[in-house]
Amino acid sequence: MDFLRPAGWEEALAAKAEHPTGVPIAGGTDVMVEINFDHRRPEYLLDLNHVPELAEWEVTDRTVRLGAGVPYTRVIEELRTELPGLALAARTVGSPQIRNRGTVGGNLGAASPAGDAHPALLAAGAEVEVASVRGTRLIPVEEFFTGVKRNALEPDELIRAVHIRRADGPQQFSKVGTRNAMVIAVCAFAIALHPRTRTVRTGIGSAAPTPVRAREAEEFLGAALAEGGLWEGGAPLDPSIARRFAELCAGACRPIDDVRGSAAYRRHAVGVMARRTLGWVWEAYREDEGRTAQCA
Amino acid sequence: MRVNITVNGRPYAADDVWEGESLLYVLRERLGLPGSKNACEQGECGSCTVRLDGVPVCACLVAAGQAEGREVLTVEGLADHARRRSSATAEAAEAAGPGAPGAVRPGESEAAGAVRRGAAEAGRPGESVPLAPVQRAFIDAGAVQCGFCTPGLLVAADELLERNPDPSDADIREALSGNLCRCTGYEKILDAVRLAAARTAGEAV
Numbered sequence: 001m002d003f004l005r006p007a008g009w010e011e012a013l014a015a016k017a018e019h020p021t022g023v024p025i026a027g028g029t030d031v032m033v034e035i036n037f038d039h040r041r042p043e044y045l046l047d048l049n050h051v052p053e054l055a056e057w058e059v060t061d062r063t064v065r066l067g068a069g070v071p072y073t074r075v076i077e078e079l080r081t082e083l084p085g086l087a088l089a090a091r092t093v094g095s096p097q098i099r100n101r102g103t104v105g106g107n108l109g110a111a112s113p114a115g116d117a118h119p120a121l122l123a124a125g126a127e128v129e130v131a132s133v134r135g136t137r138l139i140p141v142e143e144f145f146t147g148v149k150r151n152a153l154e155p156d157e158l159i160r161a162v163h164i165r166r167a168d169g170p171q172q173f174s175k176v177g178t179r180n181a182m183v184i185a186v187c188a189f190a191i192a193l194h195p196r197t198r199t200v201r202t203g204i205g206s207a208a209p210t211p212v213r214a215r216e217a218e219e220f221l222g223a224a225l226a227e228g229g230l231w232e233g234g235a236p237l238d239p240s241i242a243r244r245f246a247e248l249c250a251g252a253c254r255p256i257d258d259v260r261g262s263a264a265y266r267r268h269a270v271g272v273m274a275r276r277t278l279g280w281v282w283e284a285y286r287e288d289e290g291r292t293a294q295c296a
Numbered sequence: 297m298r299v300n301i302t303v304n305g306r307p308y309a310a311d312d313v314w315e316g317e318s319l320l321y322v323l324r325e326r327l328g329l330p331g332s333k334n335a336c337e338q339g340e341c342g343s344c345t346v347r348l349d350g351v352p353v354c355a356c357l358v359a360a361g362q363a364e365g366r367e368v369l370t371v372e373g374l375a376d377h378a379r380r381r382s383s384a385t386a387e388a389a390e391a392a393g394p395g396a397p398g399a400v401r402p403g404e405s406e407a408a409g410a411v412r413r414g415a416a417e418a419g420r421p422g423e424s425v426p427l428a429p430v431q432r433a434f435i436d437a438g439a440v441q442c443g444f445c446t447p448g449l450l451v452a453a454d455e456l457l458e459r460n461p462d463p464s465d466a467d468i469r470e471a472l473s474g475n476l477c478r479c480t481g482y483e484k485i486l487d488a489v490r491l492a493a494a495r496t497a498g499e500a501v
Contacts, residue, residue, distance in 0.1 A: 001315035003297060003361040025359055029339055032357040035316045036337040045315060049362050095474020096452070097354045098339055181473035182340055 004046045009131075012051050012158060015044075017133040020155035022046040026054070026069045027101035029094065030110045054105070054160070064166055065129070068105025068159040075104065083164055085171030085190050089120040092175050095182050105159045108144065111151040111210075118145070118211035119190035119203030120173050125165040132156040138163065145210035169193035170284035172277040175205070176261075176269045186261040189249070189273035193281050198222065198231055202274070207253035207266045217248035217274065234289035237282050242275050249274035301363050303327060304373025310360070319363045320344045320355035323370060331371040331447045342475030345448035346370045352455050354474075371447035374454055378428030381458065382499075430454045433492035434485070441479035449475045453489045462493060 004022060006012035016022060022044030025031045034040035048054055054069030057079070064082050066075070072090035076099070080087035086104070093099050093116045107115040108128055118141075127138040130153055141162075144152050153159070171192040177183030188205035200221045202214045224241045225231055250271035255263040299310045299322060310326040318337075323329045323346070333343035337356045344355040347369040355368075369377055430453045433439070440446050449472060456463055456471035463471070468489045477485060 003315040003359070005361060005364070025362070028357045028359055028362065029354075032318060032359060033338040035359075036318065036356060041316070045359060045361070047359065047362050094339065095342065096471060097342060097345055097352050097474045098357075100351045101353050101357060181470075 001042065002044045004044055005050055006046070006048075007050050009051050009053050009160070012046065012048060013131060013133050015046055016158050017156045019044045019046070024048055024109060024158055026103045026106050027071060027098075029098050029102040030106060030112075048158075057161075059166070062166055063163045066104060066162045066164060068108075068161055069103050070105075072099035072102050072104070082166045083120075083124065084167050085120040085124050085173050085192055086117060086164065088171070088173035089116045089175075089188075089190065092116055092173070092177075092180075092183070092185075092188075098182075104162055108141075108151065108159055108162065109153070111145055111149050113145075113148055113208065113210055114185045114188075114206040115211065116175065116185060116188065116205065119188050119205040120171070121162065121164060122203030122211055122213050123171060123190035123192040123201045124167065125192075125194075125201060127163045128152075128159060129161040129163060130154075130157045131160045132158070136160070142213060148209050165194075167192065168197075169195040170281040170288070172280050174273040174277050176273070184260065187253075187255070187266040187269050187273075189270055189277060191274070191277045191281055193285055195231060195285065198226060200225070202249060202252075204249065204252060204270055206260075207255040207270050209254065212252060212254075214249040214252035214274070217245050217252060220248055221245045221278070234286040236286070237278070242278050245278055246271040246275035297361065299360050299364050301327075301365075302367045303329065304368075304370060304376065313360045315359075315361060317360045318356045319346070319348075319358040319360055319368070322360045322363070323355060323368070329370055329372050333444055333447055335444065339474075340476070341445070341448075342452065342472075343445050343448040345451045345475065347451060347455060352452055369451070371450050374450055375426060375428045375431060378430070378454060379426065382429075382496075428454060429496050430457065430489070430492045433488040433495065437484050437488035437491050439481055439484040439488035441477075441481050445475060445477040445479075449477070449485060453485075453492065456489070457493055457496065461496060463489070465490075 004015045006015050023042035024046045026048045048069055054067045056067045057070055058065045059082055072093050075090045076087050093102055104117045107117040121141045126141040128141055128144045129138055139152050146152055173190045175188040176186040185206040187207040190203040192201050200218050202218055205211050250267045253267045253270050255266035257263050297313050299313045301308050308327050310322050320332055320334055323332050332346055332355050335341045335343045339354040339357045345352055346355045349366050430450050452472055452475055460467055468486055
């Protein structure tokens, strides 16, 4: 095994081009487990800890360009206003020790269906910026996950950053597990209201071969909110709307039975989380609307 | 490969390090610092918790090469670290504390004695370093049973109190949520952290 330690982004891309089988390592919270257990013996380890630009982020008008190497702890502490859904999801990752090392870039690289960041990215709306010596491309996060632990990266590509839409409305994240820390999600759910575009987006984790959006549920809810004039009035949501939304979210799952839970349980739990998180974000939206109305 | 690391304030060079090796392995097997424990090797148990440039991490998940040129604090250096941090008042109060560091004292378990001795052996040979407030509190509160999880808990708890000298119970639970104790001594462990916080606050007045 060789340990490659590029000191900058260009150097990292050159190293990956030269050694396409090289495994990038940032926080090490996935890669080192595989090495410790002898499940993986990469020819090259490509350490990204010394690439300073990966640990930075830029906040622009509509998006946050989050460097692939920003640890979860910093997302929680410094980006919760811009990225509330992702910050909530980040809080459920592992433990403080894991959150201090683990990164959203690493989560995407591993592309586990149970990755905690994924539902929040799907709900917020995000594009993955990947690069190689050949150039840079932006991949919508929906298209990034191609199968269980598979992603759209070419062998010579590295993840540079994630462009995540800044929250323009309330966001929530919910996850089922046996305790509040050190848990791989049995299943997870994220929701984001986007009042500016009058849309709702969702993300489901650990209940299909890849993280997925519940598109039918999003369309149903978007239409129900529009037809009822609910975005403007901020009226309470009819329970039948929440129920139907939950059913459609459960229907978007393609879960399996495994050690963490049965397919039936996952489908049921996603429905429950969808209904609850919708209640939370809608209440938050109504409060916001109420305040705005008072100010005006 | 060779890896250069500063551990507990002292520079070390480890040779013939395998590229896939963890920082934990380097500490325990190459640098003779077995305080950080090796249990799950997957970041679940926290018994290998050390601070990497001040940040608590699982040493089993840091590739040795990633620690190149960086500063590591292990449980062996905790007492010294706490001493440097504490005020002159705290130092004076600490000095009035423990006596001979080697023996197991009446009423003290073998494991607790080991904690105390481990800390005492940390600095330079032959020189006894008083325990860090969290170490003292773990012994006094009966938070040490088999002792295997203790080093990781001490490093995590000490970092919490450095960051937040007056933590709520929720803060303590959150900070220690990545450290498992299979003797199920959590209540005593929480007592110990509260005790360390209270004592440190008392000394600061």
